[in-house]
Amino acid sequence: MNGVRTALFALIFYPGSAIFAILGMLAAPFSERVVQRIAYGWAAFHRACAAHILRIRVVLEGERPAGQVIYALRHESFFEAIELPRLLGNNPVPFAKAELSRIPFWGRAARAYGMVFVERTQGATALRTMAKAAREYKKTGRDFAIFPEGTRVPVGTAPPLRSGFAGIYKLMNLPVVPVAVDSGHVYRTKPKRSGTITYRFGEVIPPGLDRAEVEARVHAAINALNPQDQRVGVSPSSSSLPGLPDR
Template sequence: MLMALRTALFGIAFYGGSFWLLLLTLPALFLPVGAMKWVARTWSAWHRFCVRRILGIRVVIDGAPRPAGPALYATKHESFFEAIDAPTFLNGPVVPFAKMELMHIPLWGRAAAHYGVIGVDRESGAKTLRAMARQARSAKSAGRDFILFPEGTRVPHGEAGKLQSGLYGIYKTTGLPLVPVAVDSGLTYGQSPKRPGTIRYLVGEAIPPGLPRAELEDRVLRAINALNPASET
């Protein structure tokens, strides 16, 4: 009963705050990109505050040190927590790779494009791939990190999903070290109702650019499932 009450209060607080930030998104569309970055980081920080104070979930980060410069983060995806938390986790205006269908959502798609989200079309032609590469180079030159969910969808805790084919192409396009990240948000935030406890990020060793596809995918799959001991990877 208490967990259900906490979940309801979290929804009221988080989505209520999100509504006011959504209103700020409209003028931010016509301002320099810094305004949209502020909205995104504030939204993520508000989410983390609600998770910690209302749901009673601690967030801890363990593992290897992060690269000093820009990197591509490939993160396990167990719930919506890590998607919203990305700017807070990486402490900056991270550039997500997202399904192209999301970029076609009215208003959201326009705001995402202004922020710098890069749409990925798995059946795209050469022209679309070149446009994606230009966006990635521009964000890279600005010193921004990138993030993607290599399994392409949420995967329940304890399971290992299949890596999407676009992972290697993005790895080659960015030319950045790839940092695999395990996260176990499915144990707490991903439950219904949500449960108090701890969400743990486990940052893996950075994988240098230029590896062959098979080696990259093997290392990523093992690293992002490091908190799923029951998974066969």
């Protein structure tokens, strides 16, 4: 049955996503607010498809705080990347690799929504561009979202954080809310499986901590749902550009 559900999900969700992407692209020149509503609608459509077709249940633990923050999420599958507008509220500004901006229709809509794209091969130039865009969005009061591991990670592993996370933390001077996610065991499998995905919002981490402390606290919190006896690679940090979702 999982194979049948996965095939049906693909037949409904992906064509539907194309429609949302085209609508977002058409709205992009005229209204950021409309694009944000379309993004929320896409996330809600995805959640409905996951619930009713794949039979995936979502559980939230902990509370989203009031005030502007940076959400740092574990990244096990595409599930949480699509979920961001619906999950976090306040139209969060995600950081993403520049390759995603070149996806037909979707890329233009994502840019209009407010996604901050980074050319990871351009080093300091890319970081300056990202910093300028991030400062502008901070003025709007919107939250930020980042996947500090920099790519999707296998279930049971705890890879180091990319060094760019600490740079963004220092640049934005905002509290960080770590979010543990365990989507990989149902959504990244072939076929996808029915089951439960949990988001656990951790304790708010204040701004102004040194790099070692903030990385250690975020690393521990986003891995809180990992099977304790399967963790591999637990060093808090790694040198690279920012934590960006790979797809």
